[in-house]
Amino acid sequence: MxxxxxxxxxxxxxxxxxxxxxxxxxxxxxxxxxxxxxxxxxxxxxxxxxxxxxxxxxxxxxxxxxxxxxxxxxxxxxxxxxxxxxxxxxxxxxxxxxxxxxxxxxxxxxxxxxxxxxxxxxxxxxxxxxxxxPSLGYRLDTARHHAADKATTSAKHARRTAKIAKVAARQTVARVPDKAKLALHEVTDRG
Structure with missing residues (x-):
């Protein structure tokens, strides 16, 4: 200026x-x-x-x-x-x-x-x-808020992905024939 x-x-x-x-x-x-x-x-x-x-x-x-x-x-x-x-x-x-x-x-x-x-x-x-x-304090504060927002977004994305995986696993189990279900339950009960 x-x-x-x-x-x-x-x-x-x-x-x-x-x-x-x-x-x-x-x-x-x-x-x-x-x-x-x-x-x-x-x-x-x-x-x-x-x-x-x-x-x-x-x-x-x-x-x-x-x-x-x-x-x-x-x-x-x-x-x-x-x-x-x-x-x-x-x-x-x-x-x-x-x-x-x-x-x-x-x-x-x-x-x-x-x-x-x-x-x-x-x-x-x-x-x-x-x-x-912007002052150094402002830039540090903005970077801290940006990092917190990014962490929150990542956590939401991880929860959403876990829900989708859970639904997909249920759907896969529902499609497996009954004998396979019994075998799958036996394997999961042992492990």
Whole structure:
């Protein structure tokens, strides 16, 4: 659909640009989010590898570039949108803490929070978009119902065939002469 070919690159461009900025200038990104600096530093200190806040920001930026590129190109768009959603969640919470502000600054941060939330909503829609194809869950459910229907049909067919065979056996026995019937009963009684 043409809409997806336009909408996905538009949505992805924000993350590619944001990721590029984070990779090139991680210190500016950390300074832009003062609340995140303490969190990133404590995360880096607890990591088993030697990390810094700048390295974490660069890694997240690189992930945004890759996932944004994949989303924009339409390669694994659902997975890319899911990754971008996870990477965007901290931004939604940390970039615009309107609950700590007052007056005009609060209004600006609230607008920023709503804008970031809207982008997150777009990512969630992109993550759920099956591009007109049934989801994996739907296909599995349909296959299960199809298999159950086939088994039911096979069982009905087997019962019908058994009834026909029983009627045919009775008709055959009815046509056999009396002496043969006696011999047949003797054989069946012994076996």
């Amino acid at each position: 043409m809409l997806r070919r336009v909408a996905r690159p538009l949505l992805a461009s924000v993350f590619v640009a944001d990721g590029w900025r984070a990779v090139r200038h991680p210190s500016a990104e950390v300074e832009h989010l003062p609340q995140a600096h303490a969190t990133l530093t404590s995360l880096a200190d607890r990591a088993p590898l030697p990390l810094s806040a700048d390295l974490i920001v660069r890694a997240a930026g690189a992930a945004k570039i890759v996932a944004g590129g994949l989303l924009g190109l339409g390669v694994a768009p659902r997975a890319a949108a899911t990754v971008l959603s996870v990477l965007h969640l901290p931004t939604v919470a940390a970039a615009n803490p309107f609950w700590n502000s007052h007056g005009e600054q609060r209004k600006e941060q609230l607008v920023g929070f709503l804008r970031d939330s809207a982008v997150l909503g777009g990512l969630l829609l992109a993550a759920a978009d099956t591009a007109g194809k």
